[in-house]
Amino acid sequence: MFKKAPLVISMTVTAAALLATASSASAQDQVLNLYSARHYSTDEALYTDFTKATGIKINRVDADDAGILARLKAEGTASPADVIMLVDVARLWKGDADGLFAPIKSTLLEKAIPASLRAKTTPDGTTWFGYSTRARVVVYDKARVQKADVDTYEELGDAKNKGLLCTRSGSHPYNLSLFGAVAEHIGDVKAEAWLKGMVANMARAPKGGDTDQIKGVASGECGVAITNTYYVARLMRSTAPEDKAVMDKVGVVFPNQDSWGTHVNISGAAMAKNAKNTASAVKFMEYLASPAAQEYFANGNNEYPAVAGVKLSNTTLSTMSGGSFKQEALPVAAIGASQVKIQQMLDRVGYK
Numbered sequence: 001m002f003k004k005a006p007l008v009i010s011m012t013v014t015a016a017a018l019l020a021t022a023s024s025a026s027a028q029d030q031v032l033n034l035y036s037a038r039h040y041s042t043d044e045a046l047y048t049d050f051t052k053a054t055g056i057k058i059n060r061v062d063a064d065d066a067g068i069l070a071r072l073k074a075e076g077t078a079s080p081a082d083v084i085m086l087v088d089v090a091r092l093w094k095g096d097a098d099g100l101f102a103p104i105k106s107t108l109l110e111k112a113i114p115a116s117l118r119a120k121t122t123p124d125g126t127t128w129f130g131y132s133t134r135a136r137v138v139v140y141d142k143a144r145v146q147k148a149d150v151d152t153y154e155e156l157g158d159a160k161n162k163g164l165l166c167t168r169s170g171s172h173p174y175n176l177s178l179f180g181a182v183a184e185h186i187g188d189v190k191a192e193a194w195l196k197g198m199v200a201n202m203a204r205a206p207k208g209g210d211t212d213q214i215k216g217v218a219s220g221e222c223g224v225a226i227t228n229t230y231y232v233a234r235l236m237r238s239t240a241p242e243d244k245a246v247m248d249k250v251g252v253v254f255p256n257q258d259s260w261g262t263h264v265n266i267s268g269a270a271m272a273k274n275a276k277n278t279a280s281a282v283k284f285m286e287y288l289a290s291p292a293a294q295e296y297f298a299n300g301n302n303e304y305p306a307v308a309g310v311k312l313s314n315t316t317l318s319t320m321s322g323g324s325f326k327q328e329a330l331p332v333a334a335i336g337a338s339q340v341k342i343q344q345m346l347d348r349v350g351y352k
């Protein structure tokens with residue numbers, strides 16, 4: 001009870017401070033109210049560097065993707081949010097579909113960010129931009145599983161992998177997007193049969209996050225699992241003996257190299273529909289495409305830069321994939337639209 005009190009007070013103060021700053025500073029436009037769902041502790045550098053470069057102070061609210069979208073809806077026109085950072089196109093697409101974003105016009109961003117990694121540009125501008133990418137890869141127990149048996153997504157639903165598969169919840173945006181991409185590539189009928197096959201192959205009911213799946217493979221609970229690449233890279237770069245032990249046991253495979261390529265998703269940002277500090281918002285969104293910010297995504301959080309030509313000092317990214325790898329050729333926006341359909345499939349096949 002006593003432990004909870006300071007938390008409540010600080011949240012109230014933060015909300016009041018945000019609102020006060022939003023209204024009092026609109027004249028000089030030197031603040032930015034940022035709602036971020038990026039759950040990576042190393043992001044701090046990204047924000048302090050922006051403030052150093054521009055003098056614009058960032059007031060940040062950290063919450064998960066669903067929480068941010070719900071909050072924006074609840075706040076309506078009173079929302080202090082200027083920029084929203086979300087992970088996974090499933091969430092960006094949802095926020096856009098719910099009318100929570102304002103399109104911006106930026107020649108810089110339209111040049112820097114490939115069209116396949118942003119919302120469709122209309123005469124009003126573009127609503128969201130992807131700033132970094134991550135591949136959704138397969139990890140397997142090198143002692144129990146042959147790489148050749150798990151080097152396509154399709155094989156994860158094959159009976160030969162019975163009792164081996166671990167995943168996080170099928171309804172998590174990372175999986176909704178992957179499954180949506182698979183449906184785009186192989187068609188809905190085959191995709192649903194594949195999901196049913198995966199349910200039959202589970203080593204245990206879906207639970208935990210991506211890192212838990214990797215650790216589940218290392219512990220022997222799972223033979224094969226699915227994870228985003230930056231979680232693998234984080235363990236690979238870790239100096240902790242327990243993380244090294246995990247990566248000694250686990251093999252990594254970038255699936256579907258001989259067919260349609262590995263599924264790639266984005267982390268991105270959009271200007272809020274009711275943004276007050278719009279000039280700061282555009283500046284921040286353009287900053288995210290700068291070489292400094294792009295290098296940060298790669299070297300700080302092990303994501304792939306969205307902007308071409310960024311120098312990578314992070315060798316783990318290429319070590320992990322054995323050089324470059326074939327990515328699926330699908331505009332990420334096409335995947336976002338399929339999440340309702342995929343959730344219905346998950347419900348039908350009993351994929352939790």
Ligand code: FE
Binds near residue numbers: 228
């Ligand atoms: Fe994540």
